[in-house]
Amino acid sequence: MKLPRRQLLVDPPAASSSDIAFILIIFFLVCASVQPETGLAQTLPRTEEKKERKQQSKNLEVSITPSSIILNGSPLQLEEFRKRITTALQAKKRAEDKVVVVKSTATTHYDHWIRVSQAIARAGGTVTLELQSERTITVD
Amino acid sequence: MTASVPSFAMGDIGFLLLIFFVILARVQDDSHVQWDPAVLRDLEGAGSPLANVAIDSAYRTYLNGEELKNELLAPRLNAILGNAPVGQRNVFLKVHREAQAQHFEPVIQAIGEAGGDLVHILEPEPEQ
Numbered sequence: 001m002k003l004p005r006r007q008l009l010v011d012p013p014a015a016s017s018s019d020i021a022f023i024l025i026i027f028f029l030v031c032a033s034v035q036p037e038t039g040l041a042q043t044l045p046r047t048e049e050k051k052e053r054k055q056q057s058k059n060l061e062v063s064i065t066p067s068s069i070i071l072n073g074s075p076l077q078l079e080e081f082r083k084r085i086t087t088a089l090q091a092k093k094r095a096e097d098k099v100v101v102v103k104s105t106a107t108t109h110y111d112h113w114i115r116v117s118q119a120i121a122r123a124g125g126t127v128t129l130e131l132q133s134e135r136t137i138t139v140d
Numbered sequence: 141m142t143a144s145v146p147s148f149a150m151g152d153i154g155f156l157l158l159i160f161f162v163i164l165a166r167v168q169d170d171s172h173v174q175w176d177p178a179v180l181r182d183l184e185g186a187g188s189p190l191a192n193v194a195i196d197s198a199y200r201t202y203l204n205g206e207e208l209k210n211e212l213l214a215p216r217l218n219a220i221l222g223n224a225p226v227g228q229r230n231v232f233l234k235v236h237r238e239a240q241a242q243h244f245e246p247v248i249q250a251i252g253e254a255g256g257d258l259v260h261i262l263e264p265e266p267e268q
Contacts, residue, residue, distance in 0.1 A: 019149065022156050029160070037232070038183040039261040044252035064241075104241035111178035111237045113244075114260060118180060129245055 040118060043126055058097050060088055060125070064104040064116050078115060086123040100125040170194050170205035175236040177263040186259050189232040191220045193251065197236045199243045210246045217254035231256035 062085070063070040069081045076084060085100070092098050100120050104113060117127050173194045193213070194202040201208055203216055221229045231251050235244045251258050 016149075019152060019156070022153070022160075026156065026160055037186040037261050038264050039186040039232070039259045040180065040183060041186075042258045042260060044248070044256075044258055104245065106240060106242040108241040109237070110235045110239045110241075110244055113241060114178050114180060114262065117260075118182075129248060131245055131249060 040114065040121070042117065042121065044128070058092075059099050059101050060085070061101045061103065061130075062116065062120070064102065064108045064113055066105065066107055066109060066112065069116055078119065081116070082119045082123070085120055085125065089123045089125050095126075098125050099128050101130050102127050103130045170202060170234070172205065173202050173234070174198075175234055176238075177234065177261060178237040179265050180262045181265045183262055183264050186232060186261060187230055189230045189259070190224060190228075191217055191256070192232045192234065193217075193247060194234040195236055195239045195243055195247060197238070199236070199239055201243075201247055210250060213247060213250035214253040217251060217256055221254055221256055226255075227257065229255060229257045230259055232259050232261050234261045 060071070062081075065075075068075040069078065070076070071081060071084055071088070074084075089098055089100075102116070102120070120127050170192050173196045175194060175196045192202075192204050194205075196202065201210055201213065203213060204220075208216065217231065221231070231254075233244075233247065233251065235247075248258065
């Protein structure tokens with residue numbers, strides 16, 4: 001009697017392999033696109049044209065040039081600036097006094113500027129920008 | 141004997157293609173902007189933005205992928221941010237690392253005027 005034998009080698013169903021490949025593509029695309037971005041949040045005080053002079057005189061002023069950082073008239077490198085700004089801001093008790101006025105030369109690069117901003121933020125300061133504005137004065 | 145194309149899978153394929161293009165289509169697509177981020181340590185997750193502002197390697201300013209003059213940035217951002225409460229007005233700022241203060245400071249000022257919560261987008265420094 002001939003016994004019925006099952007076929008041992010069976011071809012896998014090939015009809016769904018394209019669906020599987022497609023789902024894998026979508027899986028990797030979704031994973032690649034949901035990488036969260038990293039950054040540095042910065043609080044911007046509202047810009048005002050007229051400032052109270054008494055208030056302004058209490059705020060620290062930092063000037064950033066392409067090669068150095070000037071705090072209280074002393075040119076510093078980043079590491080020294082971090083220490084000095086931390087010490088200076090620790091002495092300030094009110095939030096208004098912790099506002100640091102930052103002036104940059106026109107050619108200061110962004111990567112240098114952002115490092116200084118981060119140092120000020122870590123020391124507890126709030127960065128506010130002092131921008132140069134153009135005015136037309138008519139002389140008779 | 142005839143071989144027919146299995147049509148029952150076409151619906152699935154069409155649906156998957158739809159999901160594929162919906163995921164790829166982003167409203168605030170600024171992937172065409174050419175810029176290199178500055179590198180910094182100890183960064184935080186940036187959350188999700190209401191608007192993306194970028195300054196590319198040619199120092200042009202873009203708002204949500206569209207090139208824009210700096211003078212128009214504050215009113216356009218105001219319109220986008222609307223009445224969103226403080227803390228939910230994230231504006232991502234992507235500045236090319238070589239951009240100079242004359243390029244990015246007016247942009248930062250415009251974001252401040254519009255009342256946006258500024259987030260600088262940076263690259264984390266690789267750990268040594």
